[in-house]
Amino acid sequence: MSEIRDHIIRCARDAGFDTIRFTGPDQMDAPAARLEQFLELGRHGDMTWMAEKKDRRKNPRTLWPEVRSIIMLGMNYAPRRTPLERLAQMHTGNISVYARGRDYHDIVKKKLKTVARQIHRDHAAGVKVFVDTAPVMEKPLAAKAGIGWQGKHTNLVSREYGSWLFLGSIFTTLDLPPDRAEKDHCGSCRNCLDICPTNAFPAPYQLDARRCISYLTIEYKGHIAEEFRSAMGNRIYGCDDCLAVCPWNKFAKAAAEAGFFSRVELDHPDLGDLLGLDEPSFRQVFSGSPVKRTGRDYFIRNVLIAIGNSNNRNYIPLVKPKLQEENPIVRAMAVWALFRLMTPREFSACRHDHYARETDLAVRTEWDRAEKTAGPYPG
Incomplete structure (x- = not known):
């Protein structure tokens, strides 16, 4: 054998x-x-x-x-x-x-x-x-x-x-001699636990996927809880923090398989360009990529959260049209992004223009929660 x-x-x-x-x-x-x-x-x-x-x-x-x-x-x-x-x-x-x-x-x-x-x-x-x-x-x-x-x-x-x-x-079905299991070489290191932005590790060797940014941005098809949004930063698909900080990476050489090299359009994608993707363009840009499995609407949800964290007011005109999107999850994150980028006066005026026409309870809740911080419409 x-x-x-x-x-x-x-x-x-x-x-x-x-x-x-x-x-x-x-x-x-x-x-x-x-x-x-x-x-x-x-x-x-x-x-x-x-x-x-x-x-x-x-x-x-x-x-x-x-x-x-x-x-x-x-x-x-x-x-x-x-x-x-x-x-x-x-x-x-x-x-x-x-x-x-x-x-x-x-x-x-x-x-x-x-x-x-x-x-x-x-x-x-x-x-x-x-x-x-x-x-x-x-x-x-x-x-x-x-x-x-x-x-x-x-x-x-x-x-x-x-x-x-x-x-x-x-x-x-071959009966092949097995190799020996590898020993655990983590020792006292806890870099991967301490770097997690959302505290997704209840204990060493345990993961709570519900708090993991990879789960939230890829698997989860709902409204991402407010407690996680700021921690997401500009992570729009997955998270590598716990992997990247591992000391054993110092022995790793860069991948040789050309198929794993970063595609130009996915290496440093501008958030504004991504926000403009409709369904056909989303499928075209991410053809042959695992990102496509997330779906356009949930991907745009993630992009809006990243824009809300960007502190860049230039995105405001690009976010406003998302208040008219069919999917309420997209509309809700557009509300959150505008709240983060606008002045209280601007946000209250925006709410005055859109709130009455909103029919989804979750989106109205997002408006209401932000309005409590922004203050009443200045009239």
Whole structure:
């Protein structure tokens, strides 16, 4: 079996994977218990699919009873410069590193299929490939396989690649010798916990997704609570803070896969340009990008929050038309952005012109809450 393992590693290297390790489908009790606690505490928020498919996620054999071994593979997507630098550029939208290039699902899955076909052809083995979208606990499996360990931010950390690895897996009927699990090397460091803008970590190794900016800007399809908006800054899709601050990143080299390089239009996008995107232009700009999955309206919601944090009054004429948008979530965040950018007199006059025509309770509440601070209409 060692020869088969070596052959698989060569195939995976040739396909472009940076790290390849092996594990089995058993001994998943500890990760399953952590998942159960996460769900029982409601920390998954509106991600109901996690609860609906928890049994399949807990045990790889439930997903595919024939699996004997799991090949865990990783691709480095480390940026050339720390993404924390972008947080001070308030006229631009900050998009998470993983979403600035082509959709990693497409890139990784294509390469996984290439390796899986070779395994099936050369070793007459059954194979199935998974990238993130299936109910597979990739991070615990990668840790068990020795690719890295789950850090205090709950993400995978590698001694070679820091926090910047896309993971994929190949389930196979081959009975392959497993690699040793990696030890936890976080030590007393708590950089990732302390930097979180919204205090999304109740304790080390625990995440409350409901407070996580990545969840709020990508998964959540509602009105983002006021307590989180200022903390979001210019983050319009995801958040890299806890990843970027990890000391192990000092060993990571910039990604070599061209598909992970930042697209020009996603590298330093101007907030005003983004706010002007209608549905067709949104789909065009973010074609082939994971950002498209969020949907235009919720993306504009995020952009409006960033504009509200920009302290740039030049955006006021661009925000006002959003008070006429069909989606009340967009209208509500337009109210909040104008409140943040206008003088109290300007805001009260704006409310006088629009409030009476507003039919949505949540938007009217947003007007009312801001008006209490801005003061009454000056007449």
